[in-house]
Amino acid sequence: MATDALVAFEPRKMPIQARSTVTVDAISEAAIQVLLSHGAERLTTTRVADRAGVSVGTLYQYFSNKQSLLFAVLENHFNKVASRVEAACQRARHKPLSEMTKEMVEAFVDAKMERADISVALYRVACEVGGPTLVKRVNHRTRKAVEAALETAPDIKSPPDQFAIEIMLSAMGGVMRSLLESGPSPATVRKAREQLVLLCQSYMAAATAKRV
Amino acid sequence: MATDALVAFEPRKMPIQARSTVTVDAISEAAIQVLLSHGAERLTTTRVADRAGVSVGTLYQYFSNKQSLLFAVLENHFNKVASRVEAACQRARHKPLSEMTKEMVEAFVDAKMERADISVALYRVACEVGGPTLVKRVNHRTRKAVEAALETAPDIKSPPDQFAIEIMLSAMGGVMRSLLESGPSPATVRKAREQLVLLCQSYMAAATAKRV
DNA sequence: TCCAGACCTGAAGAATCCTTCATCCAATGG
DNA sequence: CCATTGGATGAAGGATTCTTCAGGTCTGGA
Known part of the structure; x- marks a missing residue:
């Protein structure tokens, strides 16, 4: 299964x-x-x-x-979002942890919001079409990108372990899901974006040994 | 709709x-x-x-x-989890923020894991049965409980706003969802529980004006 | 121009599924 | 003990849906 x-x-x-x-x-x-x-x-x-x-x-x-049709649509959407996040990670190399996190989170939020209608629509079928498996696959791919970026952060001594990054990614997914399913106003989206950045920054800071 | x-x-x-x-x-x-x-x-x-x-x-x-049948099952499950979290909030009154957060998060994780099979099963129908609406309702109820508890924390000057709490709750939901859908080992659950506590503690600390 | 292969069509077969209703069994209380 | 109401049954009606396939239409190269 x-x-x-x-x-x-x-x-x-x-x-x-x-x-x-x-x-x-x-x-x-x-x-x-x-x-x-x-x-x-x-x-x-x-x-x-x-x-x-x-x-x-x-x-x-x-x-x-x-x-098969629904799977293809789902996969396509996931890939697009993952690419956006990967690109952000690439851009953010060698920047300090908090800034890096910010860019990554914002890329994620923006990618999701860009086709909010698709995101919302797909929540309704993800489970019936191997959604969890796909999520796992995409999360794995995204984690790799985040991890690679973190290696280059100048103010980190030891980067957070893989597990912590996955926790962060699933938290981001959960927040975006609630948000999208509530049909948010632009103002709400802006606020949520800020808060999500803060959430991830705090967690990354806590899960990381900082270099002084 | x-x-x-x-x-x-x-x-x-x-x-x-x-x-x-x-x-x-x-x-x-x-x-x-x-x-x-x-x-x-x-x-x-x-x-x-x-x-x-x-x-x-x-x-x-x-x-x-x-x-109607599926809705009832879903509602029942949500109510049970919410009750557990509310009880934890009650118990944690007047404790310092970080401890309070810890107890709340652990109650949530434990409640979900107690009937992990139900949680997983329900993810598959939530969307077709007013799941988002129910989630919103339950999140609102839970937020009230968390908010009330936070009021009593001795080391907080101004509590985080409602929005921040909702962000936290949806993050918790997202993490638990990924976790449950991956069919985790007990060891993984334990680790995730720890990390989720840390995630929420860091965020609450960052979103709160601490009293010195 | 002509043709092979790419493309498209949509009626219909086959399979489920949801829901109802006429009918029968069980419990409760007077 | 009996009447009344609660509880249970399951065949069948009515409705959808998925998927196929036999037969057309279009396109690009020869």
Whole structure:
């Protein structure tokens, strides 16, 4: 149930001509729209195809089944967020711990908020489509990036262990989730972003042996 | 979709005789079992009834529909956890901030772990059954308890604002979720508990004006 | 221009599922 | 002991949904 829960989620055919690429994108986007307007329970392959302006058959040409479609959408979103965080970690190399943390957290929040609708929509299906496994995978990848960045911080003697970083990442995920699911105002988002930075900074400081 | 999403989740009939109470409990427990063994997607009212050793009709005598059943199970679990945290807050009154935080966090972790199976099972349906709304409600209730306790801490000048407490609570939720969904060993749980305490202590300290 | 292969279509098969209701069993109290 | 109300049953109606496949349409290279 853990690792091999991802078989049969493989896509079916790769787009070759330009028009099919458009179709696949349309289907993915339609899945999100349907998720938002009808909920996970009422997400139907037919409905998704309709919304995408294609027929069901077309959908099944690229995704072997409903789960495969949702998995692809989820994976794509996670990868985008992870990339943003990795980029931030790259940019923040050699900066002091607190600044580094700030940039990383802000990148995460901003990436999530950029397509808040997708984030919210995906919370509703993550569990039915190997979400936890994917989260684990992405968290692992992100942790590596954070870890590598921390190695370069000038004011750290011994960096926090892997476990602490994972705790921080899951805390960030939890905060963003509550936030997104509450349909926050821009002001609220701004405040939450600040607080999340503070939360992570405090924790990192506490979990780290500082170099004087 | 937000607040009034909870209508039609009302139970249908209250147990009067003792045997029906047993039945209702059996149904709730069966729902959890089915959730764990078959997943949310394959949770069927008939299957739940079978597992509970009753017929579908009986199920529908106490729950107006499938969602109502799942909602009840979810609500019950949340209430139990919230009560445990409230009790811990009560016990921790007049203790210093860091100790208070520690007791609160540990109560939360322990309550979640006590029925880890339920927690994990419910993650899979929370979203389809007004989960976010319920979480918001429970978080609000818990925040009140934490807030009240903080008022009594001797080493605090001005307590953190409501928002900060909610951030902390959602962070705790996120960490526990990742943890539970990874099927952790007891040793991992112990370590996570420690780290979560540290996380919350650091944040509370940073978000509070300390009295010298 | 022509064709092979890429693409698309959508009706229909097959499988579940949710929920109801007519009917029967059990308990309680007068 | 009997009537009344609570409790339980499970077959079947009504509704959805997933997925396939036989047969069209479009595109790019020869």
